[in-house]
Amino acid sequence: MTSGGAGGTRTAEAGPSVVLAVDSGGSGLRAVLAAHGHGHGHGRHSEAASDGDTAATPPTALGDIAVSREPVRTGPRGISAGHLLEQLLPMARRLMDAAGAVRLGAVAVGAAGLATLGDELRDELPAALEHELGVRRLALVADAVTAYTGALGPRAGAVIAAGTGMIAIGTDLVSWRRADGWGHLLGDCGGGAWIGRAGLEAALRAFDGRQGGSAVLLADAEDVFGPMPELPGRLYPRTDRAAVLASFAPRVAGRAGTDPVAADILRTAARHMAESAAAVCPPDGAPRLALTGGVFKMGEPLLAPLREELATRLPHARLVPAGGDPLAGALRIAVDLADGRLALPRNERMLSVVAEKPYPEIDALNSP
Incomplete structure (x- = not known):
């Protein structure tokens, strides 16, 4: 497999496969890479880990976190896919070059407002990331879900995420439930x-x-x-x-x-x-x-x-103590997606998975 676009052609067999995690919020954009596959220290979800009082060992980042202080703009169709890509693609290429990586096994994009403002991202990001970076496995994730996953990992429970706003999110690993998170004019009570x-x-x-x-x-x-x-x-x-x-x-x-x-x-x-x-x-x-x-x-x-x-x-x-922040949650989702063991509930607005065949384990995530 090769990947092209503005960054040139890369031959997948020439180097290691990594995953890319993205956290897009009100303060800007962050991105980081991690290795995936067994033996890379990404925290297997063993019974011992899931019975503990803290989240399973989070994935280990490769290199530095790339940061943009410019929040992604919104337009008539919600969060701007073009503006996100304008910032993300150079960041991703720098990270991959620094890590000596040539192939992205998966990408997880966590975005504030995805549940209500994510139509353009859902329509445009999959094809754009495949064309530019050769991405074949992509998770689009609401920031509440990345906050949950960073804090608790793929386990049942609830998380209160409170910064400028406030939302509570919980799951029994069958479906997601959320409360508040309606913004400072209508809710976010306690934030x-x-x-x-x-x-x-x-x-x-x-x-x-x-x-x-x-x-x-x-x-x-x-x-x-x-x-x-x-x-x-x-x-x-x-x-x-x-x-x-x-x-x-x-x-x-x-x-x-x-x-x-x-x-x-x-x-x-x-x-x-x-x-x-x-x-x-x-x-x-x-x-x-x-x-x-x-x-x-x-x-x-x-x-x-x-x-x-x-x-x-x-x-x-x-x-229990939170195991990590939303970027750590996006990284865990990317690793699990690449390894075919993403256990979190799928939901079109909260956590949607896009994959190119043949990936039967990912296709199963998207089946009704």
Whole structure:
């Protein structure tokens, strides 16, 4: 087999086969390679591993992570396949050249917004990646699924992924269930933007003299954003207002130890997260539950009430450390896809698999 396109012709038999993992999100694009096949340290899912309190050993990256700080644009048909390829193809070729690799056994692309904005990616990426890089096995994956897989691997359970936004996702390995993740205007309850917005509301209440206000959060808000009457004009026109709101969340967490209003905001955020986790967590057995995302770096002011809420709402679940981030999840999916042992549920909008025949084990993933 050969692969061509703008990068020139490569002869597959001349070097090792690797996989490519991609994580596309609000902060940009990341890509990394890994070896695949038995003996490459990608974490076989043995009974011993699946019975432990942490995820099975994740795949080992080959070389550095390639990073672009430019988020992939969206257009009339959702996430732009052209803009993603414009960034990804040079990154992939550099990574392959550095690794001495000539063939991609599989590619997994994890993308924020894939479930609702992924029509163009699903239509255009498979043919483009086959033409440019010779890709014959491709998984298109929602970022919630890569977050889940990075945290827990291919095992039943639930994950709360909270950064600027918040989504809970769970699986019994038959189907996926998700809760929230509706964006900062309609949901993402408990995420960074939600916490920051609640903190700013408390500041504005104090400014107005209404009940429920916080004088210390008012002082913090004025320190960060200036006079409160100017806040709407500074915030509403911005296209990145969710990130701006989330930037105030650490201030709320920093006041939670002494300010009852800030502490109550974090308790409410914890309740929202636990409600979403309870909606998606498998109801039987002792499923694992992991937390992933930047919001949890706020530490005990959020984690302590969250543990209490989870113990009440999900007493049968075991809280375990997350094994890795969404890029690690995409890498695990790529390795398992290349090796013909992808065990995660297939779903057109959450995790779809594209393969060129003859690959009977991949064809089976796509059968009804």
